[in-house]
Amino acid sequence: MGYENYRHQADVCHAYQILKAGGLEDENIIVFMYDDIANNTANPRPGVIINKPDGSDVYAGVPKDYTGENCTAENFYAVILANKTGLTGGSGKVLNTTPDDHIFIYYTDHGGPGIIAMPVGDLIYADDLIKVLTAKHAAGTYNRLVFYVEACESGSMFEGLLPKDINVYGLTASNATEPSWGYYCPDQGNTTSPPPEYDTCLGDLFSIAWMEDSDVRDATKETLQQQFKTVHRRTLNSSATGPDVEFSSHVTQYGGVNITTDFMNTYIGLNPLTVNRTSVDNGGYTPSYAVSQYDANLLHFMQKYKSATDSKVRTKTYQKLMGEVDSRNKVDNAMSFIGRELFGKEKGSHVLNTIRTPGRPLVDDWDCLRTFVKTYENYCGSLTSYGRIYMRAMANMCNAGIKADQMAIASAKACDVKS
Missing domain, CATH: 1.10.132.130 (Topoisomerase I; Chain A, domain 4)
Structure with a gap:
């Protein structure tokens, strides 16, 4: 929450648009976001959120399932476990899934070793998250579950904890010991900086990598493993000055990696506009400036001060x-x-x-x-x-x-x- 965290909500909104373009109905999509960016007085385009410098509005039509004070760890757990009595506020939508269903969960926000944060209330500790996923498996209410995590040290949420036999595949923006990165950040003198009126990063590197790949790739012909390779490569090589481990992270796989033979459309649907299209895969994009998630607030305030x-x-x-x-x-x-x-x-x-x-x-x-x-x-x-x-x-x-x-x-x- 806070305008300096524009990028996280931009990521969430972009992910929603991918699922909608893939043919999923709103009743099958559940959105958590604080929702204080689009109409923030600091937003140079009121009512609009973009996720890349020349991008279109990704905010339009996004459901307001769990916003503001309802963006809590407790509600997140309750939604996953389809525990409606455990909810406080919100739309009431939960993952009321069956043994045949495939689930895709995407998280983006701040984190740290062993934790990820929700906009309000308690942190999500890794052991609690694993307990929730294990309980979901024990309930027999899904076939396979894919969990993408964008946060610093996000690998620590699964490292040594996520069982390989519960049909959960985790993909993290970084390994257990390194930060993840804000992307499309301002005033760096390269062609993929945001428009000059923006003083904050528009997205996060791992998120941009998987979503921009999903925007152009035929999801019936790309497996989870192929997307991993594309995203891993881009996340390691997206510095504005070229490959640089100082400005990169190691996208890491956890849990049921056997799931990675599944095609992407199983989880994100199929956008008709991408049929028979292939991704540019590593090199067809223009690198932008990446900044550690830990330092993104500093960059925002420095840019705001300078302008x-x-x-x-x-x-x-x-x-x-x-x-x-x-x-x-x-x-x-x-x-x-x-x-x-x-x-x-x-x-x-x-x-x-x-x-x-x-x-x-x-x-x-x-x-x-x-x-x-x-x-x-x-x-x-x-x-x-x-x-x-x-x-x-x-x-x-x-x-x-x-x-x-x-x-x-x-x-x-x-x-x-x-x-």
Whole structure:
């Protein structure tokens, strides 16, 4: 939520248009989005959302199933499990599917190690998501389920957790240890920058890659595996300056990879305009500038500050920019202090930044991680989208055997909270 997150809702709306063009009815499409972008006073084209610089409006006709305060983890779980009594607000639509149905879920928003965020309320922790998917399988209410995830460290939602025998295939924008990327970002001097009136990224790299492929490829002739290869290649090579691992991520597959022989039309339908068409596949697009999801807010405020002509707007934007910088410095310093307090000056940084071997989940005790996050927030304030980069650090504290009272004392000292 917030205009600086324009790209996420643009992605959601574009995905809806793909499904509609593929012949799906609204009754079979469920949309979650905060819906504060199209008519935001900062939007240079009121009532319109675009997902690429020369793109058409993707907002028109999008259902408002779960918007605003109804965009919660609890509603997300309830929709997947077809638990209408678990819903709070919204349209009431749920995945009331049968054993013969194929399900496609696409998520895009902020994340971090072991979590993805909803616009409102609690985070979605990886272990909870896996429990929901496992329960959906146990209910016998689908044939196969495909889950695309656009978020930083999105691989950590499935790494070491997603069973291979529940007919769920996960595709993530990044592996378990790297950020995902905003795309079509402003004022970078290349032909695929947004129109000059936009001061925010229009989309996300992984999302743009799979959706622009789906826009042009005959879905009856492209398998999930073929799309993976196309998207993986583009996501690694979409820097405006050419292939550059510094501005890329590794799209990663999880779970039932046997599903990848399925054709895309099984999940997204078939757009008649794409029949017998093939994708340009790696190289037929013009690279744009990508920015880490963790830094997209900074870019937005910097662009807004640079383009402001009114002195009051310029001053207010500068204050927001400095507030973002100060917030980052605060969490950086606090977590560094906590690491030193718990593990000593020499070992603190090493322990907090340790990355587990591939194939292992982020943390052994997920309840411990939840407790440490709440403890930190109790003393130091809510973790922002940037601050969630430290979820791995707190997971490592749990894995190292740190106790809740130790974490509380260290957090209180770090943020100078008097008892």
